[in-house]
Each structure stands twice: as structure tokens, then as C-alpha cells.
Amino acid sequence: xxxxxxxxxxxxxxxxxxxxxxxxxxxxxxxxxxxxxxxxxxxxxxxxxxxxxxxxxxxxxxxxxxxxxxxxxxxxxxxxxxxxxxxxxxxxxxxxxxxxxxxxxxxxxxxxxxxxxxxxxxxxxxxxxxxxxxxxxxxxxxxxxxxxxxxxxxxxxxxxxxxxxxxxxxxxxxxxxxxxxxxxxxxxxxxxxxxxxxxxxxxxxxxxxxxxxxxxxxxxxxxxxxxxxxxxxxxxxxxxxxxxxxxxxxxxxxxxxxxxxxxxxxxxxxxxxxxxxxxxxxxxxxxxxxxxxxxxxxxxxxxxxxxxxxxxxxxxxxxxxxxxxxxxxxxxxxxxxxxxxxxxxxxxxxxxxxxxxxxxxxxxxxxxxxxxxxxxxxxxxxxxxxxxxxxxxxxxxxxxxxxxxxxxxxxxxxxxxxxxxxxxxxxxxxxxxxxxxxxxxxxxxxxxxxxxxxxxxxxxxxxx
Amino acid sequence: xxxxxxxxxxxxxxxxxxxxxxxxxxxxxxxxxxxxxxxxxxxxxxxxxxxxxxxxxxxxxxxxxxxxxxxxxxxxxxxxxxxxxxxxxxxxxxxxxxxxxxxxxxxxxxxxxxxxxxxxxxxxxxxxxxxxxxxxxxxxxxxxxxxxxxxxxxxxxxxxxxxxxxxxxxxxxxxxxxxxxxxxxxxxxxxxxxxxxxxxxxxxxxxxxxxxxxxxxxxxxxxxxxxxxxxxxxxxxxxxxxxxxxxxxxxxxxxxxxxxxxxxxxxxxxxxxxxxxxxxxxxxxxxxxxxxxxxxxxxxxxxxxxxxxxxxxxxxxxxxxxxxxxxxxxxxxxxxxxxxxxxxxxxxxxxxxxxxxxxxxxxxxxxxxxxxxxxxxxxxxxxxxxxxxxxxxxxxxxxxxxxxxxxxxxxxxxxxxxxxxxxxxxxxxxxxxxxx
Numbered sequence: 001x002x003x004x005x006x007x008x009x010x011x012x013x014x015x016x017x018x019x020x021x022x023x024x025x026x027x028x029x030x031x032x033x034x035x036x037x038x039x040x041x042x043x044x045x046x047x048x049x050x051x052x053x054x055x056x057x058x059x060x061x062x063x064x065x066x067x068x069x070x071x072x073x074x075x076x077x078x079x080x081x082x083x084x085x086x087x088x089x090x091x092x093x094x095x096x097x098x099x100x101x102x103x104x105x106x107x108x109x110x111x112x113x114x115x116x117x118x119x120x121x122x123x124x125x126x127x128x129x130x131x132x133x134x135x136x137x138x139x140x141x142x143x144x145x146x147x148x149x150x151x152x153x154x155x156x157x158x159x160x161x162x163x164x165x166x167x168x169x170x171x172x173x174x175x176x177x178x179x180x181x182x183x184x185x186x187x188x189x190x191x192x193x194x195x196x197x198x199x200x201x202x203x204x205x206x207x208x209x210x211x212x213x214x215x216x217x218x219x220x221x222x223x224x225x226x227x228x229x230x231x232x233x234x235x236x237x238x239x240x241x242x243x244x245x246x247x248x249x250x251x252x253x254x255x256x257x258x259x260x261x262x263x264x265x266x267x268x269x270x271x272x273x274x275x276x277x278x279x280x281x282x283x284x285x286x287x288x289x290x291x292x293x294x295x296x297x298x299x300x301x302x303x304x305x306x307x308x309x310x311x312x313x314x315x316x317x318x319x320x321x322x323x324x325x326x327x328x329x330x331x332x333x334x335x336x337x338x339x340x341x342x343x344x345x346x347x348x349x350x351x352x353x354x355x356x357x358x359x360x361x362x363x364x365x366x367x368x369x370x371x372x373x374x375x376x377x378x379x380x381x382x383x384x385x386x387x388x389x390x391x392x393x394x395x396x397x398x399x400x401x402x403x404x405x406x407x408x409x410x411x412x413x414x415x416x417x418x419x420x421x422x423x424x425x426x427x428x429x430x431x432x433x434x435x436x437x438x439x440x441x442x443x444x445x446x447x448x449x450x451x452x453x454x455x456x457x458x459x460x461x462x463x464x
Numbered sequence: 465x466x467x468x469x470x471x472x473x474x475x476x477x478x479x480x481x482x483x484x485x486x487x488x489x490x491x492x493x494x495x496x497x498x499x500x501x502x503x504x505x506x507x508x509x510x511x512x513x514x515x516x517x518x519x520x521x522x523x524x525x526x527x528x529x530x531x532x533x534x535x536x537x538x539x540x541x542x543x544x545x546x547x548x549x550x551x552x553x554x555x556x557x558x559x560x561x562x563x564x565x566x567x568x569x570x571x572x573x574x575x576x577x578x579x580x581x582x583x584x585x586x587x588x589x590x591x592x593x594x595x596x597x598x599x600x601x602x603x604x605x606x607x608x609x610x611x612x613x614x615x616x617x618x619x620x621x622x623x624x625x626x627x628x629x630x631x632x633x634x635x636x637x638x639x640x641x642x643x644x645x646x647x648x649x650x651x652x653x654x655x656x657x658x659x660x661x662x663x664x665x666x667x668x669x670x671x672x673x674x675x676x677x678x679x680x681x682x683x684x685x686x687x688x689x690x691x692x693x694x695x696x697x698x699x700x701x702x703x704x705x706x707x708x709x710x711x712x713x714x715x716x717x718x719x720x721x722x723x724x725x726x727x728x729x730x731x732x733x734x735x736x737x738x739x740x741x742x743x744x745x746x747x748x749x750x751x752x753x754x755x756x757x758x759x760x761x762x763x764x765x766x767x768x769x770x771x772x773x774x775x776x777x778x779x780x781x782x783x784x785x786x787x788x789x790x791x792x793x794x795x796x797x798x799x800x801x802x803x804x805x806x807x808x809x810x811x812x813x814x815x816x817x818x819x820x821x822x823x824x825x826x827x828x829x830x831x832x833x834x835x836x837x838x839x840x841x842x843x844x845x846x847x848x849x850x851x852x853x854x855x856x857x858x859x860x861x862x863x864x865x866x867x868x869x870x871x872x873x874x875x876x877x878x879x880x881x882x883x884x885x886x887x888x889x890x891x892x893x894x895x896x897x898x899x900x
Contacts, residue, residue: 028532032544034548034551037713037714040552040553040554041551041552041553041554042552042553042554043525043527043552043554043794044526044527044548044549044551044552045526045527045528045529045548045793045794046527046528046529046541046544046545046548047528047529047530047792048529048530048531048532048537048540048541049531049792050530050531050532050537051512051531060505061503061504061505061506061507062505062506062507063506063507063508063509064506064507064508064509064510065508065509065510066510066511066512067510067511067512068511068512068513068514068531068532068533069511070532078509078511081509082507082509085507085509085578086507122547122548122551123551126551143714144713144714144715146713180714180715180831185717187717187831187832188832189829189831189832227859228836230683230857230859230896230897230898230899231683231898232900258602261500261600261601261602262599262600263600263602263637263646265644341510341512343506343508377826377827378823378825378826379823379826380822380823380825380826380838382646382822383646384599384600384602384636384637384644384645384646385637385644385645385646386644387646387822387838387854387855388838389822389823389826389827389837389838389857390823390826390827391823391826391827391836408834409834409835409836409859410836411823411827411836411837411838411857411859411898413838413855413856413857413898414855415855459855459856459857459898459899459900460898461836461837461838461856461857461858461859461898462836462857462859462898
């Protein structure tokens with residue numbers, strides 16, 4: 001995208017202006033989205049994102065600029081704007097005089113797609129979406145189905161004044177199915193959305209018909225569900241996307257983005273027991289083809305597998321470059337950003353609770369009265385207080401150790417550091433699921449995951 | 465190529481290829497200044513622009529966009545848009561256009577010197593720290609955005625406008641003993657000089673500190689008072705159901721309910737893109753339909769969906785001029801400045817004052833309109849706030865809530881979440897609370 005010569009000129013110019021560190025991030029992304037409703041393609045859009053971000057450190061003060069003008073003039077102008085904003089334009093620092101020797105890291109192709117986008121035409125994609133819709137049309141109550149495909153092919157180049165030169169092509173594909181079920185005036189929805197760092201082999205990994213059926217079954221279940229009971233009770237949280245609870249309630253509290261500012265209730269707690277001993281919590285950016293995996297992070301460092309909590313004891317935070325400067329903790333390859341319009345911050349990649357030794361049945365049978373939160377929707381957390389909330393997309397009552405009727409409209413509410421101490425049992429059926437996570441550096445693809453876990457008590461918001 | 469050249473190139477090539485085309489381009493400049501512990505920890509300066517293409521081939525619509533303005537990238541966008549249209553099966557059209565003129569809705573609103581803006585960001589951050597209860601300030605800062613939008617079509621639409629916003633706010637953690645609360649707020653205005661760092665910081669501090677030492681709220685049904693910020697969140701969820709596009713896609717429960725009572729008599733809901741100094745006012749919509757004020761709900765009666773030309777034709781109703789599209793997106797419908805009209809019959813008595821809903825994207829279903837939301841609140845008795853309450857969720861259905869509105873305050877406050885949502889304080893007869 002950019003020549004080493006131009007990149008070197010920019011980086012040296014930044015050092016001359018007094019910056020302690022400079023980084024260029026350039027990106028070209030092709031995106032496609034196709035949406036099928038009622039058996040026909042309703043909307044299709046293709047797009048090309050193209051831009052670059054320049055980040056400079058003056059001590060721990062950061063200046064960031066981005067532009068779509070990836071010409072020599074465009075980039076130099078962006079850089080000058082930054083130096084002017086910093087009052088450093090026209091300075092000459094001797095550090096800009098020497099040459100830069102880039103260490104080029106070649107991509108290993110760990111997540112290279114098997115079926116590239118070019119191999120199949122748009123008609124092929126449309127047929128798969130129609131299969132997904134057909135899979136969802138399983139009952140007369142299913143009134144509306146929306147199936148969409150999202151393709152994202154992102155080429156990045158990251159170079160910095162320490163000699164980093166990393167290039168990577170990241171390919172991600174996701175299939176979404178939304179089913180709307182109606183009975184009289186009652187309307188309920190169901191949802192399924194598998195996604196991976198793969199090409200069109202996604203359709204082999206997740207047959208569209210089954211994805212459609214999964215969304216429809218959930219909508220139908222919710223249609224016959226009663227309002228969830230309200231109150232404090234034990235909750236068995238389902239595997240895979242169930243992990244969003246600890247993504248929100250624990251993961252965000254371990255990013256240096258909040259830890260460095262002492263804005264996380266888990267700051268300064270390394271080596272301390274912060275969770276129940278049943279909990280080992282891992283953030284792994286290297287899982288092959290996972291939705292949140294990349295070979296290098298958006299600061300150009302190789303991604304890593306980071307054990308955050310081991311048997312309840314806090315072992316590591318997720319650390320980006322700025323977080324490292326502010327805290328001294330070693331970087332973990334966790335610098336991420338939505339695109340060139342954001343400076344990176346420390347973010348989760350694929351974060352999950354490691355499998356335990358219990359059976360799922362044991363978890364259920366140990367509950368006298370409680371909730372089985374089989375599928376969760378999204379949620380939110382305030383790291384400063386640890387308060388979180390998230391929606392139960394598919395839930396059932398547990399009575400006398402048995403799964404009974406479905407309930408809907410349940411919301412789990414609590415404080416993360418309290419909830420993580422109340423995890424009393426962890427099953428062995430670990431799975432991950434994809435999602436989009438929003439924070440200071442925009443929306444990034446992540447996986448969340450866990451086996452089934454039993455939490456001794458959570459506030460369940462339902463109808464009082 | 466410049467955006468202007470790229471626009472002319474695309475329209476010329478579209479005519480050569482026999483395509484009807486509508487070109488939307490957008491240029492943005494952004495400045496953000498983030499302060500922490502007395503220094504500017506992040507300064508961001510940005511320029512972004514791109515061009516979005518909507519074409520019609522044989523009555524079907526296709527889309528493409530690009531931020532790269534080379535001839536190759538533009539040709540790629542043209543061929544992708546055409547392929548997308550050929551594969552699409554939904555009828556669509558580009559409306560007959562008109563000359564829309566060139567408008568400036570921003571003027572000199574952002575023209576203060578950079579140094580002054582830096583000082584404001586630092587002052588706000590300092591003022592956030594200036595409180596014994598402040599445990600840490602995550603950020604305090606200033607941001608501004610200037611946008612230029614232009615629309616042209618092969619059917620004669622031609623217009624442009626310039627607009628923008630300035631904002632100031634921050635995020636902090638406050639504490640009293642073991643009780644901790646995180647607060648966040650951002651004040652927006654059309655002009656830099658309307659922002660007041662000291663007052664904004666004081667408001668953020670007070671709004672956060674009032675939640676300290678919260679008690680659990682017993683599960684039960686209580687009268688609820690929704691502060692403007694909380695109500696704005698609900699209006700955002702409701703706005704999806706007010707979109708005729710959602711209705712046509714089977715995602716609105718309001719379909720076939722025009723002329724019916726969907727809310728109490730105190731509810732009049734208006735969208736007005738022509739509001740003077742409206743945060744998201746604009747002279748015309750994304751299809752080039754001139755802006756007009758639309759009464760969506762009048763004294764509880766559902767008057768109209770929000771429409772673009774396509775949805776108005778499909779439902780046989782009048783176009784309200786609410787076409788929405790960014791250069792990166794497809795044609796949609798969206799409100800601009802949507803607000804609940806003040807009434808002035810509200811007096812605080814007894815119940816839970818809800819200051820903010822959390823997790824709206826997950827806890828409120830825009831199709832069924834069911835919600836179950838974590839909220840922050842204060843217990844009110846004899847018209848006065850007695851103490852904060854926490855760890856609870858509020859559940860119900862938005863349509864039931866609208867019917868249960870028994871009083872509406874007299875002062876509008878605005879929140880920008882994609883569109884601008886305005887509301888006074890609102891009293892709801894009864895809501896279901898799940899807590900201790």
C-alpha cells in the first residue's frame with residue numbers, strides 16, 4: 001500500500017519533530033453485504049475502505065491523525081497537522097537523522113481462507129442465503145426471516161520507528177439469520193450468527209439451513225415462553241456465547257485501557273485471588289481461524305495466548321503499547337482498533353473460561369430453583385464500578401434440578417468482581433462464539449466463550 | 465482525484481453505461497482533545513471522505529462505495545453496484561430530482577483557535593478532579609466534527625450542505641467509602657462558545673455522585689419518573705418501529721395501526737429536521753426530498769410512519785422526507801431531531817426516578833418492543849429524592865409504557881445517538897422492577 005521509502009520519510013520526519021515514537025497504520029478493506037428477505041435479494045452493497053492513521057508519542061501523550069489521502073502530500077500534511085497541534089512543527093531533533101532498518105515479518109498464513117471470495121460468484125452466495133431462509137421457514141408462526149452475509153477482506157500495513165514492518169491480509173465471513181415469529185399480537189425474535197476468520201468455507205462449517213433452523217427454533221421457543229421471574233437466584237449460564245457475561249464483567253476490567261487509569265476495580269491486583277478457584281480465564285489471539293484472531297495486532301506485534309486468571313488468581317492484564325508505557329506490564333499483542341480512524345487500545349481477542357471437570361447435567365441437577373440462561377444477547381459494563389447487564393435470548397426455569405418451561409425477557413444484572421467469585425462449578429463443554437465488541441478504539445471482532453457454568457446467585461430482571 | 469471530480473466521473477460513466485445513478489458524497493473533519501491528569505493525553509485530527517453510489521438497473525437497486533478515488537476504484541464501485549442491482553429482486557427507483565441549493569448550517573460555529581479549545585478540554589478535566597469524591601477521571605475532553613454532504617443524481621438532484629457539532633464531556637469514577645459509581649456524559653452544541661467546561665464538569669459530578677451509597681431496591685411495581693436521558697434511549701428503540709422500512713420488512717408492531725391510539729393523550733411525538741440550531745437539522749434528506757416537520761404521534765394517536773420515497777410508494781402513503789444514507793450504507797429511514805413535546809403537568813410524588821438505562825442494544829428488542837434493562841435510579845418520596853437505588857432491572861413493553869405515561873415535564877433535553885432524541889421528564893404510572 002505504501003512504499004518503505006515513503007514510510008521511512010514520514011517516521012523520520014516525526015522523530016525530527018520531537019516524537020519519541022511514531023507509527024503508521026495503513027488499510028485497504030473490501031467489504032460486501034447481501035441481505036435476503038422473503039425469498040429474494042433485497043439489498044447488496046460493496047465497499048472499499050481506504051485510509052491511514054499516524055500515531056505519535058511524546059512521552060505518554062499521544063497524537064493521532066487519519067486521512068484517506070494516501071499520497072506523499074496527503075500523509076505529510078496529516079503529519080504536519082499533528083506536529084502543529086503539538087506545537088512541535090519546525091523543531092529539529094537529531095533522532096530523525098539516522099536511517100530506519102525495517103524488520104519485515106512475513107505473514108505465516110495461519111488464518112488463510114480455504115475458499116477465497118474470488119472462487120464463487122454472487123449467485124452462489126445468494127443460493128446459500130436462500131437455503132438459510134428456507135431452513136428458518138419451519139412453522140407457520142415464522143412470519144419474517146432475514147438472512148445476510150457479510151464479507152470483510154482487510155489488508156493492513158503497520159510500521160513504526162522501532163523497525164516494525166508487518167503486513168497482514170485478514171479475511172472474515174459471517175452469516176446472520178433473524179427470524180420473527182408471531183402468534184396473534186405476540187411477536188418474538190430468534191437469532192443465529194456464526195462467523196469465522198475464513199472465506200466461503202463458512203457455509204461448509206455452518207450449513208446455512210441449520211443456521212436458519214436454529215434462529216427459527218429460538219423465535220418459536222420465545223413465542224411460547226412466559227415472562228421470566230424477577231429476583232436473585234442461581235443461574236446456569238450456557239456455553240459458547242454465554243461467555244459474554246465474563247467478557248463484559250471481567251474481560252473489560254483487565255484491559256490496560258481502564259487498568260492504567262485505575263479506572264478498573266481489578267487494577268493493582270496481580271497475584272491476588274480475584275475469582276473463584278474454579279475459574280481459569282484466557283485471552284487467545286492465536287486460535288486458528290477464530291473470529292477474533294490475527295497474526296499481528298494493530299500495533300504490528302505478534303498476537304499471543306494470554307492466561308489472565310489461573311484458578312482464581314490474577315496472572316496478567318491485556319496490555320497494548322500505551323498501556324505498557326503507563327504501567328510497565330509487558331505487552332501482550334493486544335493493541336486493536338476498528339479501522340484506520342481509531343488509535344489502538346488494549347482489547348480482547350478470543351476470551352474464554354477454560355473447561356472444568358463437571359458434567360452439564362450435574363450443574364442443572366444441583367439447582368432447586370433458578371434460571372438456565374441457554375443463549376445470551378449482548379450486554380454492557382462500567383469498568384469503574386464493575387456493574388454489568390445482559391439480556392437472556394433463550395432461557396428456561398430450573399425447578400427441583402430439572403429443566404422446565406421456557407421464559408423470556410430475563411436480564412442478568414450484577415457487579416462483575418462479585419459474580420466471578422460466585423462461579424461454583426464449571427463443566428467441560430468449552431465452545432466459543434463470535435461477536436462485535438465496542439470500546440474506546442471502536443468495534444472489533446472478538447470471540448467469547450466458556451463451558452456451561454453455575455453461578456450461585458445473580459439478580460434476574462424479569463416481570464415482578 | 466478530488467471528491468468533486470470523482471462525483472462527475474461517476475455520473476458521466478453511469479450515463480455511458482445506461483444506469484440511473486445517485487451519488488452521495490461526504491467529507492468530514494474531526495478534532496478531538498482528550499485530557500487526563502492535567503495534560504492532553506490524546507489529540508486526534510482527522511479528515512475522512514468517501515463516495516456512495518446507488519444505481520438502478522431494470523428497476524432494481526444496487527449499492528457500492530469507495531474511499532479510494534482512483535479511476536480503478538471508481539470503476540470497481542460502478543461494476544459492483546451494477547452486479548448488485550442485477551442480482552437484486554426488490555423494486556426500487558431514484559426519484560426525480562431538483563436543484564436543492566447549497567446551505568451552510570454551521571457558519572463560524574467552530575472557528576475558535578485550537579489553543580482555546582485545548583484550554584477548555586484541560587479545564588473540564590481539572591474540574592472533574594476537583595471533588596473529594598472523585599477517585600479517578602478516565603477522560604475529559606472536547607470534540608468537534610464538521611461535515612459536508614453533497615447529493616447528485618442522473619435524474620437532476622443537485623444540492624449540498626455543511627453542518628457540524630461541538631461537544632464537551634468526560635467520564636469519571638466517584639466513591640464514598642466502598643460505594644463506587646462511574647459516570648459519563650457529553651454535552652453537544654452547534655457552536656463552541658455555547659459550551660461551558662466548568663458547568664458541564666459540575667453537572668457530570670453531581671449526576672454521578674447522587675448515585676453513591678445506593679441501597680438495593682426491593683422487587684416490585686412502582687411509579688417511574690424517566691429523566692430525559694433515559695426516555696431518549698427508549699425513543700431510540702421506538703424509532704426503529706416508526707420506520708416504514710422496518711414496517712415493510714415485518715419488523716414493526718405498528719403496521720396497520722395508523723389512526724389508532726398507541727400512547728396516552730400526553731404523548732405528542734415530532735420529528736423536525738428544520739429546527740433552528742437543531743443538533744441534526746438538515747435542509748434535505750438522502751434522496752433530495754426537502755426537509756419538513758412531521759408529527760408522528762399526536763396526543764397519543766399514531767399519525768404516520770417516517771418514510772423515504774421508496775417506502776412511501778410501497779405503502780401508498782405520503783413521503784415524510786426521512787431518507788437516510790451515509791456513503792457507506794444502503795437507503796434507509798431515520799429520524800433527525802425526534803422529540804416528545806413538553807406538556808408541563810408533571811409533579812414528583814413517590815416512585816423511582818430512572819436517570820439512565822444501560823445496555824439498550826441488548827436489553828430492548830426493537831421488533832417486539834419488549835425491554836428488560838438495567839437502570840440507575842433514585843428513590844423519590846413526597847416529591848424529594850431520598851436515596852439512590854441500584855442493582856435492579858426494569859421490564860415491560862414499550863407500547864404499554866407509552867400508554868401508561870401520565871405526565872410530561874416542561875423542559876426538553878437532547879441526546880445524540882445516531883439521531884437526536886429529545887424529551888422532558890416523564891412520569892409512568894407503573895413499571896415492573898426486579899431487584900433484591
